[in-house]
Amino acid sequence: GDSVTQMEGPVTLSEEAFLTINCTYTATGYPSLFWYVQYPGEGLQLLLKATKADDKGSNKGFEATYRKETTSFHLEKGSVQVSDSAVYFCALSGLTGGGNKLTFGTGTQLKVEL
Amino acid sequence: GAVVSQHPSRVICKSGTSVKIECRSLDFQATTMFWYRQFPKQSLMLMATSNEGSKATYEQGVEKDKFLINHASLTLSTLTVTSAHPEDSSFYICSAPGRSNTQYFGPGTRLTVL
Numbered sequence: 001g002d003s004v005t006q007m008e009g010p011v012t013l014s015e016e017a018f019l020t021i022n023c024t025y026t027a028t029g030y031p032s033l034f035w036y037v038q039y040p041g042e043g044l045q046l047l048l049k050a051t052k053a054d055d056k057g058s059n060k061g062f063e064a065t066y067r068k069e070t071t072s073f074h075l076e077k078g079s080v081q082v083s084d085s086a087v088y089f090c091a092l093s094g095l096t097g098g099g100n101k102l103t104f105g106t107g108t109q110l111k112v113e114l
Numbered sequence: 115g116a117v118v119s120q121h122p123s124r125v126i127c128k129s130g131t132s133v134k135i136e137c138r139s140l141d142f143q144a145t146t147m148f149w150y151r152q153f154p155k156q157s158l159m160l161m162a163t164s165n166e167g168s169k170a171t172y173e174q175g176v177e178k179d180k181f182l183i184n185h186a187s188l189t190l191s192t193l194t195v196t197s198a199h200p201e202d203s204s205f206y207i208c209s210a211p212g213r214s215n216t217q218y219f220g221p222g223t224r225l226t227v228l
Contacts (some may be wrong), residue, residue: 043219043221044158045219054176103149106157
């Protein structure tokens with residue numbers, strides 16, 4: 001079945017540091033890939049997505065590129081802020097459930113300090 | 115953007131009682147909604163797919179008689195945890211699909227069973 005593997009946290013960075021959160025996936029066919037963010041006390045929000053190979057999703061300074069050859073969708077940001085502290089989930093939407101069924105990674109907690 | 119609400123946000127109940135959680139799509143219709151369970155420091159686990167006008171589809175290992183799902187209308191799905199026990203304590207999250215394969219998540223309901 002489909003699965004998503006992402007790096008364990010917590011990740012602690014200083015403000016303005018470079019961020020990478022690794023995500024790899026296993027799926028049949030060509031899934032859509034997503035990064036969701038969960039701020040403290042809030043629900044999950046879509047951060048960015050990519051629907052086909054070599055697509056780059058971007059939002060709020062975050063980027064991730066759909067790499068089919070390495071089955072990866074790593075999240076990056078050039079300069080993190082304290083307000084980026086949250087839990088980040090990598091997810092894929094496969095062929096089942098009409099393409100709406102999401103499979104999540106375990107989440108990576110990011111802490112950004114001054 | 116699309117909004118999904120959940121009620122209540124927190125609930126504490128005694129062992130053996132039943133608890134109903136509501137999930138509403140506030141500004142769009144959803145023929146399908148998803149119910150997830152999130153354990154501390156773990157990922158979201160899909161429990162079931164709620165279908166308007168038909169029975170819910172449960173994931174393997176989820177007890178359908180314990181977690182009753184009713185998709186009452188195009189904007190409302192409910193999850194009832196029957197005869198709750200402490201091991202049912204968790205964070206329950208619903209989502210509804212929007213355009214372009216995007217899921218909109220509710221803020222979650224924290225259930226504590228004493």
